[in-house]
Amino acid sequence: MKRRIALSVFIFIILGFVHFASPASHDGIPSVQDIIAQVKMRLIQETPQQELRNIGPIQIWKMLTEQEKEILTTNHIRFSVSVPVKVMVFTDPSLDPEPFWLNERGFERTEAQIIVDDDEYIGWEKTFPQGSIGLGINSFTEEGEQYFVALTPLVKTDPPPVIRDLYPNDCRIARLKEGTPPYIDDDDPISSFPKEWEEAILIQVSEDWVKTAAILSQFLFTKYPSSDQADQIVLTWSEDPRATQTIQWRTGPAVNKGVVAYQKKSGEDPSFPQNAQTVAANSTILETIDIINDPRCYRHTAVLQNLEAGTTYLYAVGDGLSDHWSETAEFKTATKQAASFSFVYMGDAQNGLDRWGALLQNAHRAHTDAAFYLFAGDLVGRGNDRDDWDDFFHNARGVLDRKPIVPALGNHDCRGGHPSLYFTYFTLPINGPAMIESERVYSFEYGNALILILDSNLPPEEQTPWLEQQLSHTEAVWKFVAFHHPVYSSDPDRDNAEIRDAWTPIFDKYHVDMVLQGHDHAYLRTHPMKSNQPVDNLADGTIYVVSVSGTKMYEQAERDYTAVGFVDTSVYQLLNIHVSDNHLHYQTYDINGKKHDDLIIHK
Incomplete structure (x- = not known):
């Protein structure tokens, strides 16, 4: 099912009288979330790692106390009824095992089916007397869809039955009929249902409640745990690329301090790093208790300052001990005067990070002079799960420790709530709008180009004044803007009109050369666009690109x-800016080095 970008307010059909109770008022009874949290901690403390890797729903059920079982089988969805009713719970038949409490509570599986957007749900039926009714959790995993509920009075009444004390209070009441969505956060409607249930009462629930008790999805194991040896070494810029370099890396919990050794490159130096300059890192512990085999590690960040422009430096990271240095790597500062340079741009990495890593490595081998790598969001699929980031950094080793990464935030980088891990991993310029969280929106100049990074997860109008201020005050010859959600969508069912309405007039006014985006997972390059219309001359419009890596x-x-569009191909883009004759050469390549797009823009 496709989720909506934002929840809409559903105006429910009045069925008698509906009273919403506060989720907090439950007579002191622990919530499902409370029980799952305490069970999770007990499992982590008492269960060997190997057993946690293989544990399933049946094993979890057997270890629960009677009180825990009672809450998990009765306190997920609750309501009270004014008359005796027949309750039907419609479940996803792909769930294995099916919700464990249905048989235990005396529900009987029926032949009744409801179809929602081609998805089938099976009905489980039980009669209840007047009073309170409590239903259990969906599953101990995030698999399948959240069940929803219908009910009908055993004896037809006029006025209709009263439904009270709905919990959680996000639940909504509607009539069961074709065209009504069973979820409060998804528009997909019911298309078929048993006729004997026509005009029954439907309790609409949230699709996201499938995660409420998904304890088996909370035990994560990283393939790449930390150690005493530094890894995940990544370059960013938090200050001027001509005079500074920011370096981040990871160590295991036993190494709680970090040092960078660096010096200008001048031939072979067998004494490096022993006699090099050093800078102490800021070291902080990162605790991710859901990573069972590596719950704690240290993150280290150092900023090298007062560097010479246009100069190559050697560096290594460690803890200051002679046998703990990383492999020697190098970086190059930006030139003081405008000079030709290139950079690589990639759309969503997100999935298949081993295959993405091969694309990244091939891009690095083919274009060793690229100054930096720009990512238009969705670097990973699960932004608050550290194992996903560990996979990303493992597959980027040997590239992002030599070429700075310039990231924008995607929606998947924010998956699971605030993108805390993203901000932990990347130290970025703090020069965005004052009212927006630092490092979400930022800018820097490299050579004769201005690079602006926006956050399309946030309301665009909050960034618009800053965007105009940046473009109106720059003397850069080339102007690039990057963010995640595309202005001109590639996907058939998407259109980000709010972003287009807020930002394209400014792109037009100051003639932004290219806008680099992701999100739609198919390649698209537009014609030059101005006032939302294609124009003939490249010099008169802005090129918008959607890409996937x-x-x-x-x-x-x-x-x-659409000027160029294709599907089912992971690609990267090389943007090569030539100063001597003032032109940009834009090219798109796949993993085998085959060119799929080629464009030259002259100033």
């Missing part, structure tokens, strides 16, 4: 703004 692919719609 991972393995998750979408369909593509035919659009009048």
Whole structure:
């Protein structure tokens, strides 16, 4: 099912009188979330790692106390009824095992089916007397869809039965009929249901409640745990690329301090790093208790300052001990005067990070002079799960420790709530709008180009004044803007009109050369666009690109703004800026080095 970008308010059909109770008022009874949290901690403390890797729903059920079982079988969804009713719980038949409490509570599986957007749900039936009714959790995993509930009075009443004390209070009441969505956060409607249930009372629930008790999805194991040896070494810029370099890395919990050794490159130096300059890192512990085999590690960040412009430096990271240095790597500062340079741009990595890593490594081998790598969001699929980031950094080793990464935030980087891990991993410029969290929106100049990074997860109007201020005050010859959600969508079912309305007038006014985006998982380059219309001359419009570098692919719609479009191909883009004759050479390559797009823009 496709989720909506934002929840809409559903105006429910009045069925008698509906009273919403506060989720907090439950007579002191622990919530499902409370029980799952205490069971999780007990499992972590008492169960060997190997057993946790293989534990399933049946084993979890057997270890629960009677009180825990009672809450998990009765306190997920609750309501009270004014008359005796027949309750039907419609479950996803793909769940294995099916919700364990249905048989235990005396529900009987029926032949009744409801179809929602081609998905089938099976009905489980039980009669209840007047009073309170409590239903259990969906599953101990995130698999399948959340069940929903219908009920009908055993004896037809007028006025209709009263439904009170709905919990959680996000539940909504509607009539069961074709065209009504069973979820409060998804528009997909019911298309078929048993006629004997026509005009029954439907309790609409949230699709996200499938996660409420998904304890088996909370035991994560990283393939790449930390150790005493530094890894995940990544370059970013938090200050001027001509005079500074920011370096981040990871160690295990036994190494709680960090040092960078560096010096200008001048031939072979067998004494490096012993006689090099050193800078102490800021070291902080990162606790991720859901990573069972590596719950704690240290993150280290150092900023090298007062560097010489246009100069190559050697560096290594460690803890200051002679046998703990990383392999020697190098970086190059930006030139003081404008000079030709290139950079690589990638859309969503997100899925298939081993295959994405091969694409990244091939790009690095083919274009060793690229100054930096720009990512238009969705670097990973699960932004608050550290094992996903560990996979990303493992597959980026040997590249992002030599070429700075310039990231934008995608929606998947924010998956699971606030993108705390993203901010932990990347130290970025703090020069965005004052009212927006630092490092979400930022800018820097490299050579004769201005690079602006926006956050399309946030309301665009909050960034618009800053965007105009940046563009109106720059003297840069080339202007690039990057963010995640595309102005001109590739996907047939998407359109980000709010972003387009807020930002394209400014792009037009200051003639932004290219806008680099992701999200739609198919390649699209527009014609030059101005005032939301294609124009003939490259010098008169802005080029918008949507790209994907991972393995998750979408369909593509035919659009009048599409100059080049294709699907099912992971690609990277090389943007080569030539100063001598003032032109940009833009090229798109796949993992085998085959060129799929080629464009030259002259100033």
